[in-house]
Amino acid sequence: MNPIFDFKIINEKHITDLVATALSNCNKHLQNIYSSVEKPTFEVSVAGLDTIFNEAEKALGLISLMAYTHPEESVRNASMAGIPELENFLNNLQLDANLFAAVRAFDQTGNKAELKPFQQKFLKETIDEFKRNGLALKPELQNKLKEIRNRLSEIGVEFEANIGNDAGFLMVSESEIEGLPADYKESHKQADGMYKIDLSYPSFRPFMKYSKSDSARKALMFKFMNRAAEKNLSLVDEMIRLRYDLAQLLGYKSYAEYTVENRMSKTPQTVWNFETELTQAVKSKAKADYAELLEAKRNYLTDFTIEKVEVWESAFYNNLLLETKYKVDNNQIKEYFETNSVIEGIFKICEKLFNVSCKQIETSVWHPDVKAYELYSDGTLKGVFYLDLYPRDNKFSHAASFTLIGGKKLSSGYQIPVNTLVCNFPAPTATKPSLLPHNEVETLFHEFGHLLHCLLTEAELRSQSGTNVAYDFVETPSQMFENWAWNYESLQLFAKHYQTGEIMPKELFDKMLAAKNVGSGMHVLQQILYGTLDMTLHDRYAEVKHLKVSEIVKDLQNKITPFEFMDGTHFEASFGHLFGYAAGYYGYLWALVYAEDVFSIFEKEGIFNIETGLRLKNTILAKGSSANEYDLAVEFL
Ligand SMILES: [Zn+2]
Structure with a gap:
């Protein structure tokens, strides 16, 4: 039985029901919090908010994934329509004066000294967030704040639209386009034999890289740097x-x-x-x-x-x-990175570092390409994940980790986290397996870093579990994990030629590394x-x-x-x-520097040193934001 949903049969109605049920459950919890204002308790008045967050996020996680990956248009549309409903609900909570009153009522009871540190942190941050939204201000100032916020969001929309609508371009001649590949020239050619170079990235970047005309590059750069000015x-x-x-x-x-x-x-x-x-x-x-x-x-x-x-x-x-x-030959390099071998390699690394094992399971999925796995630690199920790796029509076109269910301690036990990696790697064909260029190998490690952060969590509150950490820390585990895709000892585990099984030669790796540092x-x-x-x-x-x-x-x-x-x-x-x-x-850069600092400990103590790995798991990955991220990083380092 699928732990989340029977994806194979999921339809439009399931989605709308799911959103409606989530909202109605959330509203029930909200009423409980409101009425606790006379006799506030941590469980109802404060942790109740985390329950609401958990309910809403469970629905939001599922429909966000479906909106971007489901093959059926009706499912995608219903999901897309549900996203703003849930997001608006969550956003309104932050401006809810009655909710603030209940949380503050608990804060003023004097019972908070008995709370555990992570509960105190949650209470303080919840109150701070209300204050940051102006709820502690006098009504006329709250109105002023609202006006500013509204104007700022208008500006944001206009600003982006003006960039998008900038129709600037540069006309260049045959001699000025020299150096660009034939297909680029073909797609920019005009009836009069000139070439029209617009200011979008796919036009701008190759031109700056390849055009042999210094004056044309200069002219294009000038226009590019004046977009929407x-x-x-x-x-x-x-x-x-x-x-x-x-x-x-404020x-x-x-x-x-x-x-x-x-x-x-x-x-x-x-x-x-x-x-x-x-x-x-x-x-x-x-x-x-x-x-x-x-x-x-x-x-x-x-x-x-x-x-x-x-x-x-x-x-x-x-x-x-x-x-x-x-010069490195990217076609040669990717022959060492057959997708399934890379995934097996990541699993081996996880086993060596964190003593966890991943095994594929048979379950219902939303597309035949999707594979499902379970992650175990010491024989205990810690998480479930899906890999949806190849492109198809109407699918999300970048790479990302989607949290479907986040960790949270419930009265019935710990809520098992569920995550999905959505990528767009070259699909296998009848004659050739999927081979990854090295930058895609790096992407897979990056996204897997997010996935591990999500699945290895032990935080008791949903708001503090997994990747729910400070904005300047959320990219640290992912960027850190990329390092194992750039280390020869690690690559020897899985970078094997897809036909001969030969391990990637050290000289080839050294060339890759030198090119990376240019x-x-x-x-x-x-x-x-x-x-x-x-x-x-x-x-x-x-x-x-x-x-x-x-x-x-x-x-x-x-x-x-x-x-x-x-x-x-x-x-x-x-x-x-x-x-x-x-x-x-x-x-x-901040998150990257911490990622490098963390990895430097592995370089010192061994990139497969299990003690270091477990220390990382227990001090950083398992904690989420249940303690101050800075203190956790310092503790590890
Ligand atoms: Zn990331």
Whole structure:
């Protein structure tokens, strides 16, 4: 019997019933919480919220997966329609004054001293979240806050739409497109024999990489860096100002202070220190990267007096290095990564590190490609997972881990977590198995890291289990696990030629590694630039508000990266992450640095050292956010 649902027979009605039942159960629990306000208890008034969250998330997890993977359109549509219903319900809880009153009533009883630390943490964070949403403010200020929030979400929609609607392009001639592959040329060719290069990534990126015309690349870069500038520059200004106002209203010095308060970093100063230290740490690698790029340019142009590489030249010379000095044959490499062998390899690694075993089970699934597995630790079932690996029509087109059921302690026992990895790997054919390019091997390890975080959880509350951790920590286990796809000792377990069974030769691996490191220091500096810009606008608004954002970008770029700012460009107008991350952009590198720190312990103690593995499992993976993530990381390190 399938532990979740009989996927084979699932239909539209099941989905609508599921959503309706979940909402009605949630509302019942909500009424219980409301009426507990006179005699509040932790179980009803506070943990009741976790029960609601669990109910809603169970339905949401299932329908989100079905919306993006089910072969039947009616099931996908019904699922898609259910998502906003459940999301709106959850969002409204955060603005529910009666709910806040009940939770606060418990907080004021004096009984909280008897709570366990994870319960105290949950209580405090729940109250903080209500306050962050303005529920502790006077009514007129709450209205003001609402106005700001509404305008900010309008700006967000407009900002994205303006980027999407930017119809800019560059017309180039036959000589300017030289270097691009034939199919690229074919798809950009116009009736008059010219080529129209639009500013979407699939057009822009290959052109910057391959076009031999320096002036055409420069012209295209200029247009690309000015996407949506006419409309979005004023929106950026308004957004930054409104966020500052919002933070002030809630009693914070800056929007960044408001954002990072509930993250692992806790204070903006920690983020600033992080950016500074990381800049120092990658400086010499970035310098060497730049020197290598400069050398490539000099050799290419046979002019050894050249002293500078321009921003519109970097992708071109970087690619030249990869095609000459660091050439690796990706077709040869993927012959060592037959998909099933890679999966078997991951299972072996999990066994060696965490003493868990995975076994395939026969059960009902939503498509014949999907396989189901159980994960055991010491003979006890710890989790269930599905792998849906190959592309098909109407399926989600990226790679992601979907939590169907999260861990939670129930009165009947521990709720077994269930996860699914949805990927789009090359499908096997009648004559050839599925072979993975190495970047896809890396993707599979990354997503499996999320899956392990979800399945190995032991946290008692759903809100603290699995991947429900601080935003700047959630990518740490996944990025950490990628390292086993980049370690020769690990690859020897499974990187075997699909025809001969030969283990990947060490020389081939060394070449892959060398290619991976090309330009890596400069890449980090570029990320630091984005993070620093994000922090400058969201943490130092009062100091920089008299400046134009473009002036700030120019100053930071010239200070941080080796590439000189291109005058007249306004990249901030199309930097969608400025809107989306809002003082959180640093989190990507932050999580990566922790991932590297964790892996460095394995490098020291042995990448298959089971004691280290179990320590990681018990201190980090099992805990979720039931304790402070920073403390957990420090404890492990
Ligand atoms: Zn991820």
